[in-house]
Amino acid sequence: MPYVNPHAVRAPYPENLRQWLSIERAAQSRDWLANCSLLNPLPTPLHPLPDLARQLGLAQLWVKDESQRSILGSFKALGAPVALVRQILERWPDQGLSAPGLFSGEYRARLKDFTVISATDGNHGRALAAAAQSIGCRCVIVLHAQVSLERELAIAAHDAHIVRIRGNYDQSVAEAARLATAYGWQAIADTSYAGYEQIPCDVMQGYGTLAAEVLEQSASQPAQPAFSHVLLQGGVGGLAAGVASYLWQFHGAARPRLLVVEPEQADCLYQSARAGHAARASGSVDSLMAGLACGAASPLAWRFLQPSIDCFVTIPDALAVDAMRRLAAGSAGDIPLVAGESGAAGLAGLSLMCQDVARRKAVHLDAHSRVLLINTEGATSPTVYQQLVGETAHSVLQRQQQWRQAPNAPG
Known part of the structure; x- marks a missing residue:
């Protein structure tokens, strides 16, 4: 069952957190990354998924496609x-x-x-x-x-x-x-432990580039967020902390509702929320979602997540596979996307929350909601991707190109 976090607050971004992660330091990281030949020079795409939004009973659904970040195929190239x-x-x-x-x-x-x-x-x-x-x-x-x-x-x-x-x-x-x-x-x-915090903090600060791009692409304003809800992948908590802290500082008390998604058997953030401190996962940790198969929450990341994440959601591997296939398939209105096992976790968590009236109500998901997902990775293991989706990433990208060239393609 999803866990609604009683410690989440809606207030200005705290100064004690700003000393670690801030928009100002994220801007410096972004300037540095502009010189990195590993990265594509343009922001990664922000795609609308109108057909999937209608299926889930939402006003809007968008996905930030980090599979296009670099030749490495994931958001990790920022950290x-x-x-x-x-x-x-x-x-x-x-x-x-x-x-x-x-x-x-x-x-x-x-x-x-x-x-x-x-x-x-x-x-x-x-x-x-x-x-x-x-x-x-x-x-x-x-x-x-x-x-x-x-x-x-x-x-x-x-x-x-x-x-x-x-x-x-x-x-x-x-x-x-x-x-x-x-x-x-x-x-x-990219995870912290006793006596080792500054470098994981620098890694997380790099992820602020992703958040900065989203705000620019969506024309978000401090008091008027473009999105009502943002779903973030779990793992040790680095991505979630990096993005959540940026959105929190930018929007203050008007920030979107933030949800973290992680595998059922690698639920260290979910367990941390229940315990009230950085904790370990309750399961075997072994998950198809390899990038999220982490057994212990990063204590540094948890400082940001405990007051900012509104709900923690755990998902079975099978639901992530379903989400991979749905993103790959696309539709008349939705561009086909290559999303790896961890990349599709956000959609899997959203689908789980939208299946049940009580869950929707708990996090205020309704027909007016404007939801952001992050596809954190492409087919970083092409063989695994083909086995799970039933076609190659190359095949999906071919259909993506055909979708773009269709006479009635959106945008």
């Missing part, structure tokens, strides 16, 4: 590069280094012996490896047993050294921290 650049600039403040110079590889000779390390379910590690490759430093990525060979090869293609462990994601995070200490490497993780 790891920012954290890596900030760490290098702060480590060598007197060397005359700059973000444009770092991204262009200008300082490769100086950085060839600098090593970064992180654990990953796939997308963060790939983004870090690609950023390290372009900047010219070394990269080590720790993978747990459930990460597919396909995702491993995609990371290794960026010259990263791969370390495999037998455990789960949380154990891979611990192993990456151990190796960083043992060899003097720099951990660039």
